Amino acid sequence: MSVSLVSAVLCCGAATFLLLNWRRRRTVQRKMKEAKWRREHTIEKMEKAARKFKEQNPGHQPSSILSFTLPQLLGKLRDGSLSPESVFYTYMDKALDVTRELNCVTDYLDDSESQLLHMKSQGKKGLLFGVPISIKDSIDCKGHDSTLGLVKRLQKPATVDAVVVQVLKQQGAIPFVKTNVCQSLMNYDCSNLIFGQTVHPVDHTKTPGGSSGGEGALIKNGGSILGIGTDVAGSIRIPAAFCGICGFKTTGNRISKRGIVPSICGQKSVSVGVGPMARDVDGLVLCLRALLCDKMFQLDPTVAPLPFSEEVYSSSQTLRIGYYTTDSFTMPSPSMKRAVLETKHLLEKAGHVLVPFKPLKIEHFMTTIVPAGLFADGGATFLESFQGEPVDPNLKELLLLAKLPGWLRRLLSWISRAISPRLSKVLRSMKEKSVNQLWKFHTEIEEYCHEFIAKWKRLRLDVMLCPALGPAFKIGFPGKLSVGASYTVLYNVLDCPAGVVPVTTVTEKDEDDLKTLRGHYNDMWDRTFVKAVEGAIGLPVAVQCVALPWQDELCLRFMKEVEKLSREKERNC
Structure with missing residues (x-):
């Protein structure tokens, strides 16, 4: 083959690569633009619905509704002194105000209005009758995307509600908005390149935390009275703490995770919890009472069929x-x-x-067990989420570590040993394991848990x-x-x-x-x-x-x- 022919083939290959790369970037930009347009459209739809309700009800007093605790609100909905419509449109209007300031709502669940109309003909009132509820982006709602802040997950609406959403609806709650998360859920900030940065309710230079940060910000500033989040390393508790609300992560298999998109599919070393976020503990308890019911146990037989124990909760010992x-x-x-x-x-x-x-062996736990568990495949599954994906600046450091080849991680681990021993150990732990190594690692985790709980029991x-x-x-x-x-x-x-x-x-x-x-x-x-x-x-x-x-x-x-x-x-x- 002549030199000129080789050069021509290489040039064609390079041109084809550049063209495909350009087309991919254009596709990504188009999908992001369309997603932002859809969000603007749904926000406009919410504004129109809220405005229409206010015009039809000139004597409406939203401030009193927003001041009620969840038990108070439920009491007034049940005795008929408040209508579900007045509560729904009050919170819709407030959610709009909050998201204009904090950028926390990503989608409007427009079938909530149909659910509201259907409630009029229902005789049965569930435990959360008429309560508007916000839902974290990663929890499936039929007809809507669960993006995790990733462009590749746009325009892939869920075909069915997550089990937790189905149970909430059956209990009379009205899921009405989805809320912002950090890209891939693997960070406790709250930003992505599709919907942008959610800011702290009190200080806009601060983060509301993550990954359930949209929930934390919306609830803190009154745009929701109750929300559902997920937690793989603090993703409910950190935003709740940062924002000044209450958040609760259940035991991993207490609430169904069917229909909830995980940050790293197949990862089993670190247990994911699902749970409520609310202004106070009473709100959390009411939500758990509603979720731990026969409906959930029927929809997901893998969940432990344990109803809420009033005896344990009401004890005064x-x-x-x-x-x-x-x-x-x-x-x-x-x-x-x-x-x-x-x-x-x-x-x-x-x-x-x-x-x-004194917690046991926390240095070993944080530098070995956690990174080795989350990245037992060397980070391959995590990196799959970012193939062809623009990266949020807040994730670039973690992504860089995940992308490093094994030999370079080992080299950097050796170099950084004297400067930063903790970083050195983390780098050494982020390596791909064989099946045999993974089973031994899971045994190590079990032994750590037994040792920790044994000390607790002693x-x-x-x-x-x-x-x-x-x-x-x-x-x-x-x-x-x-x-x-x-x-x-x-x-x-x-x-x-x-x-x-x-x-x-x-x-x-x-x-x-x-x-x-x-x-x-x-x-x-x-x-x-x-x-x-x-x-x-x-x-x-x-x-x-x-x-x-x-x-x-x-x-x-x-x-x-x-x-x-x-x-x-x-x-x-």
Whole structure:
């Protein structure tokens, strides 16, 4: 073959590659443009419907409806003093106001209006009769995309509602909007290149957290009274803590996950939890009562058929509570530590017994077990989501680590050993495993869980009080601090029910103390953490409440106790 022919073939190949790449980019840009147009169209549809209702009901008083707690709202819907229409259109109008400010709603579930009309002819009133409810993007709603912030998932509407959505509807709730997430769900910020950045309800330079960040922002500013999220490493608890609302992750198999799109398909090392997000614990409890019903057990026989235990939740027995202020891996901010200690003091005054606890082997857990579990295939499944996909800047660091070939990861691990031992161990753990290695790894996880729970049992603990990550990070920082999820991902691997309750806000003293804070390692991650949380005076801070697997009602009972004592303290100040 002549040199000129080889050159011609190479040129043609290069031209074809460039053309295909150009066409792919054009297709991606077109799909993103169409998605943004569809969202604008659905927002306009919501505006039109809300405006029409207000015109037809000039005496309507939305402020009183928005001020009701969920139990109060349900009471008025049941006795007929409020109509489902008045509640529905009030929350629709408020959701519009909130999303104009915070960018949290991504889609309008327009069949909600049909459901509203159908309710008039229904005699039966479910446990959530007439309650508008917001749904995280990754949870399937028939006729709508579950994008995960990925262009490739656009224009692929779900053919059936997720089981959790079907049960909510059967209980009389009205799912009416879907909310924003971070791209791929593998970050605790809340941005993607389709729908943009969702911002914090109080400080727009901060993130609302993620991946259920759209839910957290919408509920905090009153655009929803109840929402459903998912949690693989804190994706309910972190945005709830950042925004100052309550969030609860159930034991992994307590609520059906059928119809919920995971971040990494097939990953089993870190348990995914589903759960509610609400203004208060009462809202969480009402939602769990409604979901844990025969309808869900029939639709998904793989879910444990355990109805809500009123006996456990309503118990008033004294609790024996383990507690810690740091996991000795991610340094707690001054407000995180103070929140735990102040809550400990309140619980002791109320007669509960508090027992110091030190989590087991957290450095090994965070640098070996978690990255080795999430990336047991070397990151191949995670990377599949990004083939031909534009990447959100907040994910670029994680994506870069996942893309590194094994030999380069090993080299970088060796180079960084002296500078950042934690990063070195993480890089070494993100390697592809053989089936034999994966089975041994799963055995290691089981042994870790048994050892952790054995220590819990030796101390005769009922529940655990520990820090919730906070205050809210500056936008962009979660992508630099994946390790910040150490306080939450622990209880995904252990498969414990866990929730967060806001108990305080950042003070000037907290901010001053932050200036001299040194972490457990004083490495780049510790220094980045200080930058992430600074400038947060007045932002909410939560504590995390945990129980052993399948003790969801006990965890909620503990959360209710923490909420009650914190509110009493606030009233008396």
